[in-house]
Amino acid sequence: MEARSPADWMYRFLLFPLGQMLAFIAGSAFILTLLAYGIALLFPEPRPNIVLADQIGRQLPGMVISGITTGFVYAMIALGYTMVYGVLKFINFAHSELFMVGSVVGFEVFLVFSAQAMLLTWHPVLLVAIAVLSAGLVSGLLAVTMERVAYRPLRGAPRLVPLISAIGVSFFMVDFVRALMAITRNDFNLTYPLNGVDWARAPIPLLIGTTTVNLRPTQIIIIVGAVLMLLFLNYFVNGTKLGRGIRAVSQDMTTAGLMGINVNRIIALTFFVGGAFGGAAGALFGMNVGTVTPFVGFFPGLKAFIAAVLGGIGSVTGALLGGLTLGMIESFLNGVLVYFPVFGQRYTDIFAFAVLILILIFRPSGILGEKVDEKV
Amino acid sequence: MTAIPSSLSPLAALRRLYRQPLIAGGVLLAYVALALLLLLNLDRRDVWFPQYTMLVFPLIVFAPFLVLESPLPTLAKGLSLALLLGVAVPLIGIYDSTYLELMIQISIFSALALGLNIVVGFAGLLDLGYIAFFAVGAYIWAVFTSVADTIFRTGFEFAPLTIGGNTLIAGFNVAPMAVAGTGLITVGSITLPLHAFYLFIFFGVLLAAVAGILLGLPVLRLRGDYLAIVTLGFGEIIRVLFNNLGEPGNITNGAQGLHGVMQPGSAFLIDPVNGIAGVMGVTLRTPAPVASQMLFYFLAIGIVGLIILLAQRLDNSPIGRAWTAIREDEVAAIAMGVPLVRMKLLAFATGAACAGAVGVLYAAKQTFVSPESFSLLQSINILAMVIVGGMGGIKGALLGASIVTLLNLHVLTNFALQINALRNIDYVIPAGSLFLTLALVTALVLYIIWRSTRSIYDAGQQLRSRLTGSVITLVLAGLLATRIVDFHIADWPSQLTPDKYQRFVFGILLVLMMLFRPEGLLPSARRKLELHREETVHEAEDIPDLDQRKTDDDFAAGR
Numbered sequence: 001m002e003a004r005s006p007a008d009w010m011y012r013f014l015l016f017p018l019g020q021m022l023a024f025i026a027g028s029a030f031i032l033t034l035l036a037y038g039i040a041l042l043f044p045e046p047r048p049n050i051v052l053a054d055q056i057g058r059q060l061p062g063m064v065i066s067g068i069t070t071g072f073v074y075a076m077i078a079l080g081y082t083m084v085y086g087v088l089k090f091i092n093f094a095h096s097e098l099f100m101v102g103s104v105v106g107f108e109v110f111l112v113f114s115a116q117a118m119l120l121t122w123h124p125v126l127l128v129a130i131a132v133l134s135a136g137l138v139s140g141l142l143a144v145t146m147e148r149v150a151y152r153p154l155r156g157a158p159r160l161v162p163l164i165s166a167i168g169v170s171f172f173m174v175d176f177v178r179a180l181m182a183i184t185r186n187d188f189n190l191t192y193p194l195n196g197v198d199w200a201r202a203p204i205p206l207l208i209g210t211t212t213v214n215l216r217p218t219q220i221i222i223i224v225g226a227v228l229m230l231l232f233l234n235y236f237v238n239g240t241k242l243g244r245g246i247r248a249v250s251q252d253m254t255t256a257g258l259m260g261i262n263v264n265r266i267i268a269l270t271f272f273v274g275g276a277f278g279g280a281a282g283a284l285f286g287m288n289v290g291t292v293t294p295f296v297g298f299f300p301g302l303k304a305f306i307a308a309v310l311g312g313i314g315s316v317t318g319a320l321l322g323g324l325t326l327g328m329i330e331s332f333l334n335g336v337l338v339y340f341p342v343f344g345q346r347y348t349d350i351f352a353f354a355v356l357i358l359i360l361i362f363r364p365s366g367i368l369g370e371k372v373d374e375k376v
Numbered sequence: 377m378t379a380i381p382s383s384l385s386p387l388a389a390l391r392r393l394y395r396q397p398l399i400a401g402g403v404l405l406a407y408v409a410l411a412l413l414l415l416l417n418l419d420r421r422d423v424w425f426p427q428y429t430m431l432v433f434p435l436i437v438f439a440p441f442l443v444l445e446s447p448l449p450t451l452a453k454g455l456s457l458a459l460l461l462g463v464a465v466p467l468i469g470i471y472d473s474t475y476l477e478l479m480i481q482i483s484i485f486s487a488l489a490l491g492l493n494i495v496v497g498f499a500g501l502l503d504l505g506y507i508a509f510f511a512v513g514a515y516i517w518a519v520f521t522s523v524a525d526t527i528f529r530t531g532f533e534f535a536p537l538t539i540g541g542n543t544l545i546a547g548f549n550v551a552p553m554a555v556a557g558t559g560l561i562t563v564g565s566i567t568l569p570l571h572a573f574y575l576f577i578f579f580g581v582l583l584a585a586v587a588g589i590l591l592g593l594p595v596l597r598l599r600g601d602y603l604a605i606v607t608l609g610f611g612e613i614i615r616v617l618f619n620n621l622g623e624p625g626n627i628t629n630g631a632q633g634l635h636g637v638m639q640p641g642s643a644f645l646i647d648p649v650n651g652i653a654g655v656m657g658v659t660l661r662t663p664a665p666v667a668s669q670m671l672f673y674f675l676a677i678g679i680v681g682l683i684i685l686l687a688q689r690l691d692n693s694p695i696g697r698a699w700t701a702i703r704e705d706e707v708a709a710i711a712m713g714v715p716l717v718r719m720k721l722l723a724f725a726t727g728a729a730c731a732g733a734v735g736v737l738y739a740a741k742q743t744f745v746s747p748e749s750f751s752l753l754q755s756i757n758i759l760a761m762v763i764v765g766g767m768g769g770i771k772g773a774l775l776g777a778s779i780v781t782l783l784n785l786h787v788l789t790n791f792a793l794q795i796n797a798l799r800n801i802d803y804v805i806p807a808g809s810l811f812l813t814l815a816l817v818t819a820l821v822l823y824i825i826w827r828s829t830r831s832i833y834d835a836g837q838q839l840r841s842r843l844t845g846s847v848i849t850l851v852l853a854g855l856l857a858t859r860i861v862d863f864h865i866a867d868w869p870s871q872l873t874p875d876k877y878q879r880f881v882f883g884i885l886l887v888l889m890m891l892f893r894p895e896g897l898l899p900s901a902r903r904k905l906e907l908h909r910e911e912t913v914h915e916a917e918d919i920p921d922l923d924q925r926k927t928d929d930d931f932a933a934g935r
Contacts, residue, residue, distance in 0.1 A: 091601045150887050157894065160502050163601050164763060165890035167504075167756060172883025179880065182871035298752075302612075305605060346620045353609035360606060361594050 013235045021227065024321050025071075028328040029064050036336050046339045055339060061206070061213045063335040064328070069219045069288065071327025072226035076281035077304030078311070078319035079233065080143075080274030086250040086314040087270045090151070090159075093166035096301020097173035098143055098275045102135040102282025103292040104177055107190040109134050109283075114193035124199040128221055128287070132280045139279020140272040147271040152264070178294040191291045200287065218288040225284055229277065230320065236273070237316060246270055250314070299349065303330075306356040312369025321367060329355065400446045404456070407442065411435035412464065416471060423797050426790035433475060433786060436468065437482065437778050441898075444771060461677055466670060470653050470660070476669050480741065482781045483676035484734045489761040489777040490683045490770065491730025496759070497768035497900075498687075498696060499723035500703030502604040504755050505591075505611020509728035511618060511750035512587050513580035513735020515628060517573070518745040523636030524629040573640035577679075577736045584732025585725040592724035596717055611755055619747040633746025637739050642671040672741045679737065680774075683730050687770050690726070699723055703768075753878065757784065760882045763889050766896020775898050780885075784878055791874040798865040805865070810857040817853035821846045 033056075040053040077099050084092045109131040113119050118127065150169050154162045181188050194200040200221075203214040237243040248256040249266045257263045285300065286292045303326060311322025333348050359366065394400050414432045418425060443456045469476025488510060495503045519526055595606045622630020645667035653660050660666055690696045698719045701709035710716055739745045757780060765776025824842075889896070 091605065150891070153891055157890075159599075159601060160500070160604075161890050161894050163502065163604060164759070165887050167759075168883045168886025168890065170883070171756060171879040172887065175877045175880035175883065179872060179877065182869045186869050186871050188871070302605075302609070306609075309602075347616070350613050350616055353606075353613055356609055357594055357606060360598055360602060364598070364602075 009239075013239055014231065017231055017234045018227070020317065021230070021320065021324070024324045025064075025068055025328075028325045029067070032067075032328050032332045033060060036332055039336060043340070050339055052336070052339055056336065058211055059335050061208045061211065063331045065213065065215065065219060067328035067331030068324070069222050069327070070330060071324035072222055072230075073281050073285050073300065073323075074304045074307045074327050075320045075323025076226055076229065076277045076284075077300060078308040078323045079316060080278045081305050081308040082311075082313050082316060082319040083246070083270050083274045085308070086316075087246065087253075087267055088151075088155070090162050091166070091305070092143075092146075092151075092271075092274070093163060094146060094170035094173060095143075095274065095278055096297035096304070097170050097177075098139040098278040098297075099282040099285070099301055099304075100292070100294060100297030101142055101173065101177065102139045102279025103286035103296055104181075104190060104282075104294070105135040105138045105279065106131045106283030106286045107192055107292060110192050110194065110287075119193070119197050128225065131287070132225060132283045135283035136276035136280035139282065140276030143271040143275025143278075144268050146275075147268060152267075174294050174297075181294065188293050189291055190286075190293065192286055194287065194290065216288065218284075222284045222288055225280070229280060233273070233277070233316070242266075242269060246273075303352050306352055309356060309366055310359050312366025315366070315368050318366055318368040325367075326352065326355065395447050397447050397449060397452070401448055401452065404439075404442060404446055404448075407435075408439050408460070408464070411439065412468075415468065415475075423801060424794070426794035426797060430787050430790040430794070433478070434782050436464070436475075437479075437782060441771070441775055441778070466673065467652070467656065469669065469673065470649060470656060470666060471658055473666050473669055476666070476673055478782075478786055480669065480673050480676050481785055482778050483673070483680050484738055484741075485758065485761060485781045486680050486774050486777040487676070487683050487730055487734040488758045489765070489773040490680070490687055491727040492758050493762050493767065493770070493773040494687060494690070494699075494730070495723050495727035496762055497766075497773070498691060498703065499699040499720060501596075501720060501723060502601075502607070502759075503724075503727070504604050504608035504752070504759065505614070506607075506727070506731060506758055507750045507752075507755040508591075508611045508614035509584040509587055509731035510735040510738070510754075511614055511747075512584045512728075513732035514739035514745045514749075515618060515634075515735075516580050516583050516732075517576050517736045518634040518637045518739040519627060520576075521638035522629070522634035522745075524626075524632075524634050526626050526629055526634070528627075530626075570638060570641050573638075573736070573740060577733050580732040580736035581729045582732075584735065585729040587732075588724040588726075588728030589721050592721045596720045596724075608752065608755075611750075611752060615747050615750050618750070628747075631747060633744060633748070635744050637743045637745060639668055639740045639743060640671065642668040645670050672737065675737055676734070679733055683733075684770055684774075686726075686730075691770075695719065695722065756882060756886075757878070760886055762896075763886060764897060766899040769896070769898055769900035772896050772898040772900065776896070779897075780882070783881060783885075788875040788878065788881065792876075795865060795868055795874070799868065803865045805860055805863045807861050810861045813853060813857040813860065814850075817849060821849055 036056050037053065040056055043052060046052055077095065080095045080098065081092060084090060084095070110119075110127075113122070113127055113131075146169055150165045151162050154165055178188060181190070200217055202217065204217060204220070206213045206215050235243075237246060245256070245261050245266045246269065248259065248261055249263055249270075253263055256266075282292075282297075286296075304323065307322035307326040308319050309322070310326055311318030311320065330348055330352065333351050337348070394403065411432065415429075415436060418428050418432065422428070440457055440460055443453055443460065446453070448456070465476070465479050469479065488506070491509075492503065492506045495501050495506070519528055523529075591607070591610050595603055595610075598606060618628045619631050621628040622632070628634065642664075646663050649667045649670060650660065650663050653663070690699075698709070698714045701712060701714050702716065702719060706716070742749075761776035761780045762773055763776065764779055765774065766772030
């Protein structure tokens with residue numbers, strides 16, 4: 001089904017995906033706001049002199065925006081999990097390390113910018129694009145190497161064998177980057193040289209109703225960058241010949257091979273695209289948080305996996321939905337739990353896992369996934 | 377006996393000679409004697425001591441496996457094992473207690489590897505949060521006997537829980553339960569002597585088994601890879617819980633961990649230890665820690681022995697066969713009437729129970745328990761043990777635990793110590809090492825080609841098909857070698873301490889094992905067949921005479 005007219009093209013590759021994203025964001029934000037006010041009804045004053053409903057009202061725009069930001073990062077990582085799973089039925093445990101490598105590459109690129117005094121003279125859009133693209137390129141190539149060295153020889157082995165290999169790759173990558181950092185700069189905390197750079201750090205006040213929300217510029221960069229890349233991915237998978245190859249291989253590898261598709265090349269391509277998205281997400285994430293370490297991939301990677309499962313693993317739209325929903329859930333939990341003496345934010349990570357376990361019990365195929373019976 | 381064919385290589389002839397029990401016994405005796413001699417002659421003040429101990433101590437650790445694999449009669453095997461583990465190791469421990477400490481760690485991790493082997497190897501359920509059960513065992517002993525101000529010592533006042541002005545649960549007080557540091561443990565209104573430690577091992581087993589069932593219940597419907605991630609999540613949840621249960625009611629003392637955990641009494645061992653030390657001509661400045669280590673050593677190998685018995689009995693029982701059926705094909709197992717959920721829960725609970733038992737022991741031995749000791753890294757360590765040794769085999773799990781623990785706590789640590797020692801004397805790596813490195817790598821590449829070659833005509837083709845890999849390896853090795861020559865150890869980056877890079881080592885180890893020997897070093901017969909089915913068939917068709925020779929040999933050995 002190819003696009004017939006420019007209007008059709010616009011709808012399929014621009015308006016529809018944008019509408020989908022908006023719908024996902026609005027939907028999850030609406031449901032979570034209702035839930036938050038429900039909690040406020042149950043516990044009006046969790047601590048003396050703190051009225052929960054007022055606090056929620058004041059923080060709502062901030063929570064939604066930070067939810068969207070985290071959500072897009074999760075969604076971009078989740079895409080890698082879901083695409084690889086779609087093609088190989090295999091969880092690439094090392095995907096979180098591609099994200100980490102992306103954030104480290106982003107740091108190195110910005111270090112070069114800073115050393116060449118380009119940070120303040122070049123246009124921010126150009127700088128961000130260079131950093132994100134190089135992070136994506138390095139991570140994508142790394143993903144292809146991983147597949148070639150550690151996964152391809154194991155294709156067809158029992159399921160646990162490639163998974164254990166992937167765990168090994170993940171562990172190796174963390175310490176490999178750590179060793180590189182130890183040799184080159186004897187330090188593992190990599191701080192992006194963005195402090196004091198106005199376009200990245202000066203807060204942007206945003207007036208919503210009567211309250212002012214201070215946006216971080218990097219949040220806007222993440223949202224815009226992620227939306228652009230997701231639009232591109234949608235076009236790539238659904239509108240190009242290579243994308244059709246990926247879809248064909250994920251439906252039936254053997255038949256796709258018989259139809260003249262080079263299966264190995266398509267699998268490598270899938271790893272490249274997934275890895276590149278993970279790496280780009282890493283660079284965007286690094287710009288936002290400021291400091292990254294070789295261990296930075298673990299939790300975002302795990303949560304992105306949860307997001308992929310939540311949306312329905314194997315489905316690209318599902319990864320987007322899952323990522324945005326999980327980001328929102330986390331942001332709201334952070335915003336509400338802060339006021340409770342017993343729980344508090346320390347347990348946010350646990351809630352993500354609770355979400356995972358609940359989905360796996362009640363709807364193992366995820367929100368958008370199709371139920372697949374195991375073949376005997 | 378058939379006559380030895382003239383075409384037999386010297387290696388095969390030696391192997392045939394080793395099949396004679398008497399010769400094998402003599403070789404083993406000589407081996408152990410040599411290893412002991414080397415070990416006892418090491419000098420701690422020597423600059424190269426870390427390197428020597430790194431190489432020599434593993435000889436002792438692997439001796440029991442050589443005995444197990446030898447053709448000795450069962451009684452002789454048992455006796456030699458008892459002598460090795462019951463006499464030789466304690467003597468080494470009195471001579472230098474670091475070795476005893478290592479043996480305790482190896483025993484503890486052996487128990488963990490055996491427990492995980494039940495879950496992963498027998499039942500085929502990949503559990504990445506296994507360390508959580510170990511943590512449960514460790515904390516059950518630590519919360520009651522630590523000197524930290526937990527609610528068990530200070531008592532606790534529960535504030536009333538109100539929702540919308542209505543009191544749901546009235547507030548109440550809990551009196552102090554444990555009186556730590558006094559030699560007595562008070563639980564509720566019962567006061568127990570310190571020997572309650574042994575009782576707590578059973579509590580640890582029970583609680584960990586219950587935790588295993590609780591964690592198992594919601595996730596057992598999942599397929600292998602999902603199960604792995606969910607168990608990983610559970611492991612993290614338990615760690616985060618222990619990390620955060622320091623407030624509002626201080627149960628686990630949070631991230632600081634519980635210090636001053638009590639140890640079971642070992643005073644009765646001080647005199648014997650001193651006596652033996654006197655006979656050996658060693659003076660112990662502080663005999664009490666050595667005595668307590670001795671107690672823990674024997675407790676640990678006792679627990680390992682029990683778990684080995686348990687695992688063997690289970691493996692050969694209807695339960696074990698049900699596990700095998702589930703592992704090989706879940707759908708077929710259900711069709712054959714295997715109660716899937718019950719069997720999976722049983723595997724989870726049994727595995728967890730093993731970890732619970734050694735968890736209690738670990739807490740008492742370390743006298744300190746903190747959430748950091750139970751991270752994902754530890755879970756993967758234990759998984760690496762099971763995989764290196766060979767999933768599904770008991771000997772394999774033990775060998776894997778020995779290798780990985782030695783790597784982790786002995787080889788990497790001593791490597792770091794060696795670097796520090798050389799840094800202090802400003803050692804410069806001599807040029808000879810360039811040629812040594814190149815020669816070694818070339819030999820390795822040639823060996824790999826030779827291994828996969830059947831005839832000399834094949835070699836050229838092999839070389840061509842592996843040309844890219846070989847060239848890359850050689851170039852990298854050459855580059856490395858040029859960097860190594862004249863390298864001042866003092867310039868070694870201070871952050872690059874090998875003992876902090878376990879992930880690097882175990883990551884490579886896992887990938888290499890999966891690529892080249894997924895069945896492990898000491899594979900169980902069934903697992904080997906499963907992973908190499910096609911190759912075995914292929915080889916058997918390809919080279920019939922080799923196969924023939926193998927059967928002849930087996931015949932000669934009386935199999």
